[in-house]
Amino acid sequence: MDTIAITVNGERHELAVDADTPLLYVLADTIGLKGPRFGCGLAQCGACSVLLNGQEVRSCVYPVGSAAGAEVVTAEGISAGGAPHPLQEELIAAQAPQCGYCYGGMVVKAAELLEANPSPSRDEIIAHMDGHICRCGTYPRLLAAIERAAERMRGDA
Ligand code: FES
Ligand code: FES
Structure with a gap:
């Protein structure tokens, strides 16, 4: 057992956990977050994705020990001050x-994506979201919503 400190959605956690435990297990089972989900468990679907120092990682295969000292952001933490993103x-x-x-x-x-590129084209959005699987096939509405959010964040809408 190791002692590992990580910051999740702005809150510091000190955990007694094996360093090779998948980050997802800590986020979901120890901390109790509902945003990252277990889908494939093989880094293939993106249901478990979180941001680690601003970069997406697949938390189902990412060892919590590698997140020590890092800032982790889940779906619950992408908005500031409790207002929806x-x-x-x-x-x-x-x-x-x-x-x-x-x-x-x-x-x-x-x-x-929107942090790095406030004005993505439709093709750039598709390329960025590639590898995130939706078994319900909601891609058209997903892409339209990302475009609309980008417009609003730029102040175009
Ligand atoms: S659960 Fe599918 S990528 Fe992690
Ligand atoms: S799997 Fe994407 S909405 Fe159901």
């Missing part, structure tokens, strides 16, 4: 999620 508002407005299982990962991946 424009992405979250636009996803709801578009009624994009169906079962919603994939969206904890989708929303952090989309937030990563």
